[in-house]
Structures are given as C-alpha cells and as structure tokens.
Amino acid sequence: MNVWRSLRRDGWALAGAVVVVLFVLAALFAPLITGVVGQNPYTYHLSTLDGSGAPKGFGGGISAQHPFGVEPLTGRDLFAIVVYGSQVSIAVGIAASVVSVLLGALVGLVSGYFGGWTDRIVSRVVDVMLGFPSLIFMIALTAIVAASFPRPALIVLVIGFFGWPAVARVIRGQVLTLKRRTFVVASEAMGAGPGHVLLTQLLPNVFSTLLVYAAILVPASIGTEAALSFLGVGVPPPTPSWGRSIGDAVAWFSTDPAYLVFPGAALFLVTLGFNVFGDGLRDALDPRVSRRGSHRRRTAPVPTEELV
Amino acid sequence: MRLLRFVLLRLAGVVIVLLVVTAATYVIFFLLPANPAQSSCGKPCTPEHLALAKRFLGLDRPWYVQYGDYLRGIVAGRTFGSGGGAIDCAAPCFGYSFLRSTPVTELIVARLPVTASIAVGAAVLWLLAGVAAGTVAAIRRGRAADRVVMAAAIAGVSAPAYLVGLLAILLFGFGLGWLPTGGYQPLTEDPAGWFVHLILPWCALAIISAAVYARLTRSELLDQLGQDHIRTARAKGLREPAVIVRHGLRNALIPVVTVFGLDLGSLLGGAVITERVFSMQGMGALLVDSIGALDLQVVVGVTLFSAFLITIANLVVDIVYGLLDPRVQLG
Numbered sequence: 001m002n003v004w005r006s007l008r009r010d011g012w013a014l015a016g017a018v019v020v021v022l023f024v025l026a027a028l029f030a031p032l033i034t035g036v037v038g039q040n041p042y043t044y045h046l047s048t049l050d051g052s053g054a055p056k057g058f059g060g061g062i063s064a065q066h067p068f069g070v071e072p073l074t075g076r077d078l079f080a081i082v083v084y085g086s087q088v089s090i091a092v093g094i095a096a097s098v099v100s101v102l103l104g105a106l107v108g109l110v111s112g113y114f115g116g117w118t119d120r121i122v123s124r125v126v127d128v129m130l131g132f133p134s135l136i137f138m139i140a141l142t143a144i145v146a147a148s149f150p151r152p153a154l155i156v157l158v159i160g161f162f163g164w165p166a167v168a169r170v171i172r173g174q175v176l177t178l179k180r181r182t183f184v185v186a187s188e189a190m191g192a193g194p195g196h197v198l199l200t201q202l203l204p205n206v207f208s209t210l211l212v213y214a215a216i217l218v219p220a221s222i223g224t225e226a227a228l229s230f231l232g233v234g235v236p237p238p239t240p241s242w243g244r245s246i247g248d249a250v251a252w253f254s255t256d257p258a259y260l261v262f263p264g265a266a267l268f269l270v271t272l273g274f275n276v277f278g279d280g281l282r283d284a285l286d287p288r289v290s291r292r293g294s295h296r297r298r299t300a301p302v303p304t305e306e307l308v
Numbered sequence: 309m310r311l312l313r314f315v316l317l318r319l320a321g322v323v324i325v326l327l328v329v330t331a332a333t334y335v336i337f338f339l340l341p342a343n344p345a346q347s348s349c350g351k352p353c354t355p356e357h358l359a360l361a362k363r364f365l366g367l368d369r370p371w372y373v374q375y376g377d378y379l380r381g382i383v384a385g386r387t388f389g390s391g392g393g394a395i396d397c398a399a400p401c402f403g404y405s406f407l408r409s410t411p412v413t414e415l416i417v418a419r420l421p422v423t424a425s426i427a428v429g430a431a432v433l434w435l436l437a438g439v440a441a442g443t444v445a446a447i448r449r450g451r452a453a454d455r456v457v458m459a460a461a462i463a464g465v466s467a468p469a470y471l472v473g474l475l476a477i478l479l480f481g482f483g484l485g486w487l488p489t490g491g492y493q494p495l496t497e498d499p500a501g502w503f504v505h506l507i508l509p510w511c512a513l514a515i516i517s518a519a520v521y522a523r524l525t526r527s528e529l530l531d532q533l534g535q536d537h538i539r540t541a542r543a544k545g546l547r548e549p550a551v552i553v554r555h556g557l558r559n560a561l562i563p564v565v566t567v568f569g570l571d572l573g574s575l576l577g578g579a580v581i582t583e584r585v586f587s588m589q590g591m592g593a594l595l596v597d598s599i600g601a602l603d604l605q606v607v608v609g610v611t612l613f614s615a616f617l618i619t620i621a622n623l624v625v626d627i628v629y630g631l632l633d634p635r636v637q638l639g
Binding site: 124128130131132133134135136137139140141142143144146219223226227230231232233246247249250253254257260264267268271272275276279 | 321325328329336337340341342344347462463465466467468470471474475477478482489569570572573574576577578580581584585592595596598599600602604607608610611614615617618619622
C-alpha cells in the first residue's frame with residue numbers, strides 16, 4: 001500500500017511510531033517490566049526517606065533497586081510509577097480520542113449529508129464548542145459526578161465529549177463536496193436510503209481523515225488527562241498517573257527535581273511520539289502534500305478554509 | 309448601516325448562545341445531581357449553610373422557577389431571605405458562596421486581574437513569537453532556519469505548559485536565581501514586580517501555542533507566496549520585505565486571527581494550570597480550591613463566568629475580523 005510505503009520512508013514518523021510502540025508495550029507489560037527490578041508502584045519504602053520525607057541520596061534516591069529513585073513522603077518506586085503511569089495515559093488517550101472521532105464522524109456525516117436546519121444548528125453548536133473554555137468545564141464536571149462513577153471512565157467521556165467538534169467540522173466539510181459526486185448521486189438514484197449512503201458511500205471516503213484525527217487527538221487527550229490529574233481532579237490515587245506525579249512534584253521539586261523529571265520526560269516523549277507519527281500519517285494519507293514536508297497543511301484543530 | 313446590522317445580528321447570536329449555555333449549566337450542575345444543596349454547602353457543612361443553600365436554590369419549587377431566579381440573578385441581581393438575614397447578590401449574580409459568605413461575582417472580580425494578566429500577556433507573546441518564527445521559516449523554507457523552527461515547533465507542541473513552567477522555575481528560579489519562583493504582585497502596586505513575576509508564566513503558557521502558530525503562519529504564508537499577486541508585486545519592483553509583509557503576511561494572518569479567536573477558551577484553561585504551577589491566586593486557583601472544598605456555587609459561577617467571558621471576547625474578535633477582512637460579508 002502506498003500509505004505504508006511513504007510512512008516507511010519517513011524517518012521521523014517511524015521514530016515516532018517506535019516511541020509510541022515502546023510506551024504501549026510498557027503499558028501492556030507493566031507488571032512484567034517492573035517485576036524485573038522487583039518493584040511495584042504501591043509498596044511504601046519509608047527507609048529510603050530522610051526525616052523531612054525527601055528521598056535520601058543522589059537524584060531522588062536513585063539506586064540499583066530504584067532506577068528512577070523513589071517518591072517523596074511514601075518512598076514508592078518511581079520507575080514502577082512511571083511505567084504503570086503509561087497505562088492510564090495511553091488508555092485514556094486512545095479511548096477518549098475514539099469517543100471524539102466516533103461522535104465527530106456521526107455528527108459530521110449527518111449534518112453534512114442532510115444539510116438544512118440540522119446542519120445550521122450543528123454548525124452553530126460546533127462553533128460555540130470549539131471556542132469554549134472546555135478545560136474549566138471538565139474541571140467543574142468532576143465536582144458533581146457521583147464518587148461511585150468510575151473516575152477513569154468519567155475522564156474518558158469528558159475529554160472525548162469536548163474533542164468531537166473539530167472532527168465533525170472537517171467531516172462535514174468533506175461530506176458537503178462528496179455528496180455531489182457522481183457515485184453518491186448514482187447510489188441515491190438507484191434507491192439507496194440515507195443509512196446506506198452514509199455508511200457505505202460516504203464513511204469509507206472520510207475514513208483516512210478520521211484516522212489522521214484519531215492520531216492527532218490521542219496526544220491531545222493524553223495532555224488533557226495529565227492536566228486534569230495535575231490539577232488534582234483526574235485519576236484518583238493510588239493509581240499512578242504522570243500528571244498527578246507532576247502535580248505532586250510542585251511541592252518537592254526544589255529539593256527533589258528527579259520526581260518531576262522522570263514522569264515529565266515520559267509525558268513529553270509519548271506526546272512527541274504521537275505528534276510526530278500523526279504528522280507523518282497525515283502526510284502519507286494526504287495526496288495534496290508534497291513529500292519532504294515542504295508544504296504541510298495544518299489539520300488540527302480547525303480547517304481554516306471552512307471559516308471565511 | 310450594514311455594519312450596525314452586522315453587529316446587532318452577532319449580538320443577538322451571542323445572547324442566544326449565553327442563554328443556551330446558562331440553561332445547560334443549570335441543568336447539568338443543579339437539576340441533575342441528587343443533592344445540589346449539599347454540594348453547594350462547602351466543607352465543613354454547617355446546618356445553617358445547608359438551609360441557606362436550599363433556600364437559595366429554591367429546591368422546593370419547579371425547575372423553571374429555579375432557573376428563572378437564576379437567570380434573573382445574572383441579569384438584575386437578586387436578594388434572598390428577608391429582614392435582617394437577607395442576603396444581597398448584586399448583578400451579575402453568578403451564585404453565592406455559603407462557605408465564604410460572599411457572592412461568587414465578588415470572589416471572581418478579586419481574582420480576575422491575576423488570570424487576566426497571565427492570559428493577555430501570554431497571548432501577546434505567543435502571537436508575536438509564533439508569527440515571527442513562522443515567517444522566518446517560510447522565507448527560509450527548506451534551509452537550516454526553517455528546520456530549526458519546525459523541529460522546535462513540534463517539540464513545543466508536545467510540551468505541556470505545566471512541565472515547561474516547572475522546569476523553567478527550576479532553572480531560572482532555583483538554579484540561576486534570576487526570576488521569582490512564583491507568586492503575583494498587583495500591577496497597580498508594583499508594576500516592575502508584576503512584570504518580573506509574570507515573565508516565566510507568560511513564556512510557559514505561550515510556548516505550545518507559539519509552536520502551533522508558527523506552523524500555521526508558515527504554511528499560510530507559503531500558500532500566499534506562491535500566488536499571482538505576489539508575483540505581480542515583485543514584478544512591479546517592490547522590495548522583498550514589503551512584498552512579504554504587505555502582500556503575503558497580511559493575507560496569511562487572516563486564518564491566524566480566526567484560530568486565535570477559537571483559542572481564547574483554551575487560553576483561559578491554560579491560565580488555570582499556569583496559576584497552579586506558579587502558585588498564583590487567580591480564578592483557576594479559586595476554581596480548583598472550590599472543588600476540594602465542595603463549594604459548587606463557586607465552581608459553577610467560575611465556569612459560567614468563563615463561558616460568558618469567552619463568548620464576549622469571541623464577539624469582539626468576530627467584529628474586528630469583519631472590519632479587517634473585506635471578504636467577510638457584513639449582514
């Protein structure tokens with residue numbers, strides 16, 4: 001396939017993919033990996049701390065047993081926390097972007113195809129939601145949802161819900177041109193109902209766009225999860241989360257910078273990996289883009305041609 | 309008069325949006341939850357606070373009366389209770405904190421300068437830095453400067469503001485001792501202190517968006533520079549800087565302004581995070597603290613206020629944009 005060939009030739013995209021795969025593997029095999037050094041992210045090691053609660057020794061208590069050092073106050077193994085943290089980040093990132101893409105595809109297909117008032121109302125809603133202070137809304141939502149509702153699922157739904165407008169807008173734009181093409185008109189003339197046209201004629205043609213958006217939304221969703229956890233309204237303890245570790249590190253990082261650096265580096269690397277890979281995927285799937293990245297169209301977050 | 313019509317139409321649209329947002333917020337936060345009075349009561353929740361919260365929310369009355377009171381509070385202010393114990397919440401009344409015994413609007417107004425200082429400064433910085441870097445990259449397309457800017461841009465897009473901020477505090481605050489490690493000085497009391505305390509927050513918050521804008525500016529400018537009117541400008545002997553700025557950049561910036569209007573919301577969200585990183589007591593800190601303190605009135609008030617602020621800011625961007633770009637049809 002053409003896409004694979006051009007992806008394979010794009011060194012940056014490959015490097016991004018490798019980083020992503022490594023983190024996914026870390027998430028899947030977290031118990032095995034941390035088992036090798038004989039650690040888990042929950043056991044307290046109070047003997048590794050000094051009287052103030054800060055880790056003893058160099059770099060936040062780096063040692064043979066604790067390759068990344070330990071967490072201040074608890075002495076939990078930071079390597080295990082970082083490795084297990086990839087589970088939350090990647091699971092939430094992927095699940096939330098799937099929610100966004102599904103919702104966005106549905107809304108975009110329907111409003112683009114049916115047009116009229118449906119389209120007008122949907123477009124207004126999309127306009128408003130795109131400019132919305134969504135992070136503030138997400139923070140507020142965590143205040144009222146019952147504690148019995150599983151937090152990770154809530155985070156996925158909330159992040160996913162605020163991600164769909166960008167997808168819907170682009171898909172709508174594509175559907176507007178697609179629905180006048182001969183194959184769609186022919187299908188309608190042969191008596192195909194709206195469901196058939198949407199699913200078998202239009203959906204396959206916007207699929208590559210959906211794929212690119214999924215790739216772009218994953219790092220964005222990972223960042224949002226980390227931001228919510230950083231602010232203390234994300235995934236609850238003791239489940240390891242990079243964002244929460246970084247948030248906790250605020251109180252410690254003048255004495256123990258390592259506590260900030262390791263989770264921070266993991267978050268940065270996985271985001272960078274997804275972003276670089278998403279860029280490559282977009283270039284590979286978009287025939288208008290010339291190779292060598294000389295003229296990249298920006299896909300996220302808004303297609304500017306729709307606005308004027 | 310077409311301009312007046314345009315402004316009035318947009319204004320009507322904004323009013324509808326605000327009504328919908330208020331209704332949605334009210335339903336989500338006060339009608340759907342099982343016990344909104346309890347969540348508004350604060351921690352610790354005294355019986356007096358709980359009784360006040362129940363009376364303020366009017367939970368014994370039908371939902372449309374509750375919502376009506378709420379809306380009236382925002383537009384005209386409201387007083388609840390009677391006699392000596394009456395509590396006055398002046399317009400725009402975004403709720404009343406029983407925990408702090410203060411109208412939410414007062415709490416927000418006290419915190420707004422901090423958040424506004426962070427947000428406005430960061431926005432100016434990211435627009436300037438992003439457009440400048442994108443322009444350089446476009447002019448030097450394919451050369452070293454372009455590669456450096458684009459590599460920095462993709463790294464910048466991947467670096468969350470709080471991470472950059474914390475590392476910057478570590479380096480410039482604790483390490484080199486050049487800049488304060490956090491806190492806020494009011495502009496009116498100490499302009500120099502205000503500026504010094506905001507340098508790191510501005511940079512931390514601006515970096516992601518500057519990266520996004522650099523990429524956007526570059527691709528839009530390259531688009532423009534390939535067009536006929538640029539060739540004409542060059543052919544008539546205009547100097548290159550004039551060609552790029554007056555004919556290229558001017559058109560390339562139109563989509564940048566559009567995206568900027570859409571980014572105001574995330575700017576506010578970013579300011580919330582930045583406040584936490586730099587221990588500044590702004591609106592975001594108020595919001596996050598109120599979540600911990602179970603002070604739902606403040607949480608909803610801040611949320612709704614942000615939505616109002618962004619909607620109105622967008623209206624302003626929209627109008628400015630309509631004036632700048634002759635292609636936008638007024639009316």
